[in-house]
Amino acid sequence: MDKREFKNKAYNELAKITKALGNPRRMEIIDLLAQGPFSVEKIAEQTNLSVANASQHLQVLKGARLVEISKKGNFIYYQLTNDKVFQAWRALRELGLDLNAEAEKLVNDFYRSGEKMKPVTIEELRQKISGQNVVILDVRPGEEYQRGHIKEAASIPIEDLAERIDELPKGVEIIAYCRGPLCVYADEAVSLLREKGFDARRLKEGFPDWKAMGFPAEIN
Amino acid sequence: MDKREFKNKAYNELAKITKALGNPRRMEIIDLLAQGPFSVEKIAEQTNLSVANASQHLQVLKGARLVEISKKGNFIYYQLTNDKVFQAWRALRELGLDLNAEAEKLVNDFYRSGEKMKPVTIEELRQKISGQNVVILDVRPGEEYQRGHIKEAASIPIEDLAERIDELPKGVEIIAYCRGPLCVYADEAVSLLREKGFDARRLKEGFPDWKAMGFPAEIN
DNA sequence: CAACTATTCAATAAAATAATTGAATAGAGT
């Protein structure tokens, strides 16, 4: 094998993995699987894909070894192969939000306006926790909260928030979080909370980021 | 804009960037540009592409804002937009080498065999430097050495190594490095050196990695 | 201003990717 041939093979291997990541639907799937394992049907539902289409995308991800499966009863659960997959996805996400003013603007504009609505970073939340009184609110589906959540966080899934909003205190700042910076659950929560007179902001990142940084979490 | 529409846009933006990275030729270009700015002609030459083809790939990278240009005289120099581009490329590279046993095997097999030939990691090199006598040898083209290199490193471009090999000492361990883990210059150097009775190994990573980790370098 | 040259553009053909549909499969539960 000569030099050029070797290089081609090496870069082809890498490109194969990157190509598998480089599709909007599959990126959304990766983002979802960062929360934990899901069945094909659930993945399809969460990403608005047909089951067959979701399955095909999952085959591509599996072919690139980005995800792996485990079987339970009649279901097949897909999960990220290892932590480096999330790390790489995260690096790309950060690069994307950094480079692409368009995308950045999108994230900032959606459901938000003004300084008071600015997302709180993980670092800022850490400081708030140790310094003042805050309520941390997990608005992901209950199932995802069960799997793991920020320590001391309360769980009110976004779809239940309207009717359970009175469980929350009015004098204290509420930090809502969800799956990650591209997830809109926390934005919806903040929007609703502020409408009702609560002092609320969203966490910029999501639970997987918190966990990856090694901060206190309750994991099941 | 509803929730699904927002998500689609956000993931599309990210996928666009990832897609631009997800091509073997463009990956090689990114790897090259991690050394610094190069003209289109030089990039084409180093990657075995036609100039027109290289130019087109560069347009794609520029469209995704991964690279930017600067003009000098008659030439246009391309360079990485910022450090996050290299970080993301690095995360992908690590993920790829980790996931893909094939690729891993390729890298380990090429020009190498046995324990003594195992690449030295940056951490190991750091320890060697502070603890014992080593020669650090930069075998990249002289131009790239000029732009920046590991502190105390000597420069003998791989193409000159055969005739200049007597400049190197025989009692001391020689650590050769080049552009990165996918670059074969250091492997060729080690192969040649060991053939001639020198005690040589390669650095697993490259100069850009060393620099990114903030270790002592001479930059021009 | 003319000549030169680095780079880009435009057009084409070949190849790869993506979504849709409906059928097939495989494995659990009755």
Next chain:
DNA sequence: ACTCTATTCAATTATTTTATTGAATAGTTG
């Protein structure tokens, strides 16, 4: 063994990506 159901497969079509070729452009140099 039969049914039920989650998942995958296969075939089709539309779209996008890639490499090649030769011409065009733009900016410098003499």
